[in-house]
Amino acid sequence: xxxxxxxxxxxxxxxxxxxINMLTLAMLVIIFLLEEQGTRKRVxxxxxxxxxKSDEGTPLSSRVTIGDDSSLTIKVxxxxxxxxxxxxxxxxxxxxxxxxxQLKVFxxxxxxxxxxxxxxxxxxxxxxxxxxxxxxxxxxxxxxxxIIWFKDNNPLAEVKDKTQExxxxxxxxxxxxxxxxxxxxxxxxxxxxxxxxxxxxxxEYLMPQNQIRKKMxxxxxxxLNYPSETATFVLLNTTPVKEGDTVTMKCETDGNPQxxxxxxxxxxxxxxxxxxxxxxxxxxxxxxxxxxQATDFDNLDADLNIDPVSVTPVEPQVVMLGDKVEWQCxxxxxxxxxxxxxxxxxxxxxxxxxxxxxxxxxxxxxPGLTAEASVNLTVKxxxxxxxxxxxxxxKEGDTVTxxxxxxxLPSPQFTWKPSGKExxxxxxxxxxxxxxxxxxxxxMKNGVICEVSNEHGSDSAVxxxxxxRALVNSDRGxxxxxxxxxxxxxxxxxxxxxxx
Numbered sequence: 001x002x003x004x005x006x007x008x009x010x011x012x013x014x015x016x017x018x019x020i021n022m023l024t025l026a027m028l029v030i031i032f033l034l035e036e037q038g039t040r041k042r043v044x045x046x047x048x049x050x051x052x053k054s055d056e057g058t059p060l061s062s063r064v065t066i067g068d069d070s071s072l073t074i075k076v077x078x079x080x081x082x083x084x085x086x087x088x089x090x091x092x093x094x095x096x097x098x099x100x101x102q103l104k105v106f107x108x109x110x111x112x113x114x115x116x117x118x119x120x121x122x123x124x125x126x127x128x129x130x131x132x133x134x135x136x137x138x139x140x141x142x143x144x145x146x147i148i149w150f151k152d153n154n155p156l157a158e159v160k161d162k163t164q165e166x167x168x169x170x171x172x173x174x175x176x177x178x179x180x181x182x183x184x185x186x187x188x189x190x191x192x193x194x195x196x197x198x199x200x201x202x203x204e205y206l207m208p209q210n211q212i213r214k215k216m217x218x219x220x221x222x223x224l225n226y227p228s229e230t231a232t233f234v235l236l237n238t239t240p241v242k243e244g245d246t247v248t249m250k251c252e253t254d255g256n257p258q259x260x261x262x263x264x265x266x267x268x269x270x271x272x273x274x275x276x277x278x279x280x281x282x283x284x285x286x287x288x289x290x291x292x293q294a295t296d297f298d299n300l301d302a303d304l305n306i307d308p309v310s311v312t313p314v315e316p317q318v319v320m321l322g323d324k325v326e327w328q329c330x331x332x333x334x335x336x337x338x339x340x341x342x343x344x345x346x347x348x349x350x351x352x353x354x355x356x357x358x359x360x361x362x363x364x365x366x367p368g369l370t371a372e373a374s375v376n377l378t379v380k381x382x383x384x385x386x387x388x389x390x391x392x393x394x395k396e397g398d399t400v401t402x403x404x405x406x407x408x409l410p411s412p413q414f415t416w417k418p419s420g421k422e423x424x425x426x427x428x429x430x431x432x433x434x435x436x437x438x439x440x441x442x443x444m445k446n447g448v449i450c451e452v453s454n455e456h457g458s459d460s461a462v463x464x465x466x467x468x469r470a471l472v473n474s475d476r477g478x479x480x481x482x483x484x485x486x487x488x489x490x491x492x493x494x495x496x497x498x499x500x
Contacts, residue, residue, distance in 0.1 A: 019070040019087035029090040079178030109141025114217040121223040136201035145205035147184040165189040228255030251292030316376040382457025383408025390464040404450035412452035
């Protein structure tokens with residue numbers, strides 16, 4: 001029968017495993033073994049009348065002790081200690097008995113950190129989802145936790161399909177410590193109603209006795225740009241206006257950001273500031289009809305308009321390198337208008353090319369009266385590996401960490417020869433595979449092969465591993481060389497005087 005023992009690593013604490021002994025005779029020998037992948041390995045022992053000792057060359061060397069109560073104590077518990085431990089007791093004529101304990105290790109992750117994207121405000125009306133939050137990151141958890149997104153205190157369904165209006169892009173990194181760092185990026189197609197929404201993320205993790213616990217990030221709001229639909233022009237004075245008063249009128253729209261405003265009195269231009277028109281020490285001659293004109297409107301009863309821009313095809317286009325793609329852009333307006341294309345952004349990394357372009361319709365006679373639509377192009381191809389750097393170790397047998405970075409669409413799969421402990425994570429528009437293994441003689445001689453592949457092809461590269469070159473003081477090296485030279489010349493019967 002295997003019993004389960006739970007250890008929490010909240011403070012890198014110690015953990016003790018009791019030796020279950022059903023025998024009543026005096027114990028002669030106590031041996032603790034760990035079992036991994038069906039193989040047992042001794043980690044500590046105590047002979048009759050002797051002190052407990054730990055074995056060298058095990059994952060627990062120098063971290064385990066056997067107490068007077070025959071328990072095994074592991075110092076500074078690590079995720080890699082999550083194994084099955086066996087206590088084996090030899091009791092003379094009574095024979096040999098053993099008992100197994102399965103150790104479970106728990107580390108509570110850190111509070112998630114939430115950051116906004118570095119880009120400008122999100123424009124409402126785009127054809128693709130935008131990056132709402134740069135990253136939600138929670139570090140150092142075990143077992144692997146998960147991230148949940150919230151909008152206005154309501155959880156968002158976990159969606160990874162990038163064709164949906166709202167989706168998440170998660171990634172997991174297993175650190176060298178064995179702890180997990182997780183992150184998630186939220187993408188969505190916001191509406192005007194989201195201008196007052198609040199977003200945050202929660203890391204959910206498992207603790208002993210199947211307890212589900214949570215830690216919440218700070219809350220953020222998003223900056224949205226959206227067009228004006230209505231405008232208002234109001235008098236801010238709350239009492240009847242009389243001569244000598246200061247009169248303030250305010251013009252604003254329901255769009256963001258606010259447009260530029262122009263003011264007129266009885267058809268003649270007058271100067272305002274932003275959306276405010278202020279008249280100081282008014283006189284009877286200031287009476288008249290005041291009008292506010294915004295860049296989106298001819299006036300408050302505007303009849304100038306431009307229809308939405310239509311682009312066909314509307315779907316994002318994905319083509320192979322060398323293929324041809326074509327779009328048509330159309331619009332109508334109540335006045336003479338123009339249509340032109342402009343490139344919004346692009347990422348070019350052979351063999352992957354991503355580009356966003358925009359078709360803009362404009363009425364030149366009315367500044368700011370425009371309509372636009374975006375299109376997206378993705379060019380696919382086989383993966384390509386970045387030129388690898390040679391890794392260095394102090395000596396043969398040391399642990400070495402290698403990185404293999406590759407571009408490609410769809411994202412490539414990684415294969416290492418020989419293999420080790422691997423983790424894969426995105427970095428910008430590339431994928432990076434990190435692998436840790438021992439620098440054996442074969443690895444240092446032949447290197448390690450990283451292979452990447454997707455449905456369009458493959459690429460491979462050899463990651464070299466070399467010894468670090470020792471740095472020698474140049475002056476000492478020079479003097480030593482001279483000494484050897486003089487000694488050799490003297491032994492050969494010659495005498496040489498050399499000036500340095």
